[in-house]
Amino acid sequence: MSFSNETKNELARIIPEKECCQRAELSGLLNIGGTFTWDDSQNEMVWELSTENAATARKVFKLAKALLAVPVEVTILNKRQLKKNKVFIVRARQERDEMFLMQELGLFNGQGRRVERVPESLVHRRCCKRCYLRGAFLARGSVNKPEGEYHLEITCPSLVTAQDVAKLLEKLGIAARVSERKSGIVLYIKESESIVDFLRVAGAxxxxxxxxxxxxxxxxxxxxxxxxxxxxxxxxxxxxxxxxxxxxxxxxxxxxxxxxxxxxxxxxxxxxxxxxxxxxxxxxxxxxxxxxxxxxxxxxxxxxxxxxxxxxxxx
Ligand SMILES: [Zn+2]
Structure with a gap:
């Protein structure tokens, strides 16, 4: 198993006790890794998060059930043609009347528009900062095994998201950089000391x-x-x-x-x-x-x- 996957398995097993932290972590997971589409005919918003890490899928499922009060489903996709791992897709529908729950997670504003910034109000406390970062890493992060080149990265949905996450890291004393690649916006850490700090902060x-x-x-x-x-x-x-x-x-x-x-x-x-x-x-x-x-x-x-x-x- 890859070092990334081992790290994610460890992080996914941590279920935060406090509700503030659960909220922050789900917000991080969905902001970084979620996709959202309005289904106008149904007057619903459909969100989903896909991951190759089963433990992460379980965690999203648990947190979403607890905080969003909607039925959550998980489907498993076999990437047979690539001989790759399974992909787990966690999906739920949020009715327009219940969009305030998405607002509480800082993912949408009052007009039903997607917000990609890291919600200040949810990451005020140190405990919540740590949980948000853990969620972000679980959603779209990876880390090289230490025997190779030192590298940890999180692929972000937009530049503002990446910059906000970098600021969050900076507040915890961890320096990260942001770069635009073909594959998307990537926030990354190269210094081994900072990677160690990240793993510590995330709880791995x-x-x-x-x-x-x-x-x-x-x-x-x-x-x-x-x-x-x-x-x-x-x-x-x-x-x-x-x-x-x-x-x-x-x-x-x-x-x-x-x-x-x-x-x-x-x-x-x-x-x-x-x-x-x-x-x-x-x-x-x-x-x-x-x-x-x-x-x-x-x-x-x-x-x-x-x-x-x-x-x-x-x-
Ligand atoms: Zn907290």
């Missing part, structure tokens, strides 16, 4: 750990190579110790994953990997709360002891 904690594991190992390999290339002639004591520590930590993570390292020493491991050129004392100063030199040395010894226990004589 398992995908986040998987991503971090690969990312850290990748970046340490680069750093170690750099050190080897430039400083072989004169490795200072600090660098030599750090080199040994980063190597040990990297191999430990490859073996047990970040989540396999006890929380009390995980932070030290991450900090060391991110700052291979700092002394232990300097690392201690970066901890929150700061640790004395002996405090951080103690934790580093625990890490090394754990590595010896798990990796045996090979270190």
């Amino acid at each position: 904690s398992t995908a986040l750990l998987d991503f971090e594991n690969v990312r850290i190992v990748k970046s340490v390999r680069n750093q170690v190579n750099r050190l080897v290339n430039c400083e072989t002639a004169n490795l200072e004591k600090t660098v030599a110790a750090s080199w040994r520590q980063t190597e040990t930590i990297t191999r430990l993570i490859e073996k047990v994953g970040l989540e396999g390292i006890p929380e009390s020493i995980r932070d030290v491991a991450i900090l060391r990997l991110k700052n291979p050129d700092l002394s232990l004392k300097e690392l201690g100063g970066m901890m929150e709360p700061p640790l004395s030199k002996s405090g951080i040395a103690y934790r580093m010894r625990r890490l090394e002891a754990m590595a010896r226990r798990i990796l045996g004589d090979t270190i």
Whole structure:
């Protein structure tokens, strides 16, 4: 299964408890992924959302039933000719009298016109911002597996939508860019740190750990190579110790994953990997709360002891 799909499965399983959040998430799902057509003969508006992710379809079904008070149907399409996955289509009809429910989701205005902007009133709270973004990603998002090129994107129905979603991300400290492609308007994130932040904000904690594991190992390999290339002639004591520590930590993570390292020493491991050129004392100063030199040395010894226990004589 693709990393995108795994991430979506995880995100789709989260059903927000608060109604404000449910509303925000359904709004994000439908604004980004929904299509809407007026059926004038019936005086109804028909909306649908199609997705290849079954869990996402289930989530739209659940949220729409709870918030829109209409019968919702799901149909499954087999893309046989392409040997591709199934496509799930969630569809419902909204009578004109009940269009106020669509207004409440910020999807239509009082005149029955489609609104593509992100509704400010629904994403006022931080909890709701996160849910809106989760909905947007589930609807039309994808993320590369961390082994490859870092890339997360959401295809948006219009430029204003993409710009609004980018602003929403900015408020949460995540930088995203918008570009117009043949396939549509795409909002994307390229920096690995920002992708990690996005996954965290959306609530994909398992995908986040998987991503971090690969990312850290990748970046340490680069750093170690750099050190080897430039400083072989004169490795200072600090660098030599750090080199040994980063190597040990990297191999430990490859073996047990970040989540396999006890929380009390995980932070030290991450900090060391991110700052291979700092002394232990300097690392201690970066901890929150700061640790004395002996405090951080103690934790580093625990890490090394754990590595010896798990990796045996090979270190
Ligand atoms: Zn909320």
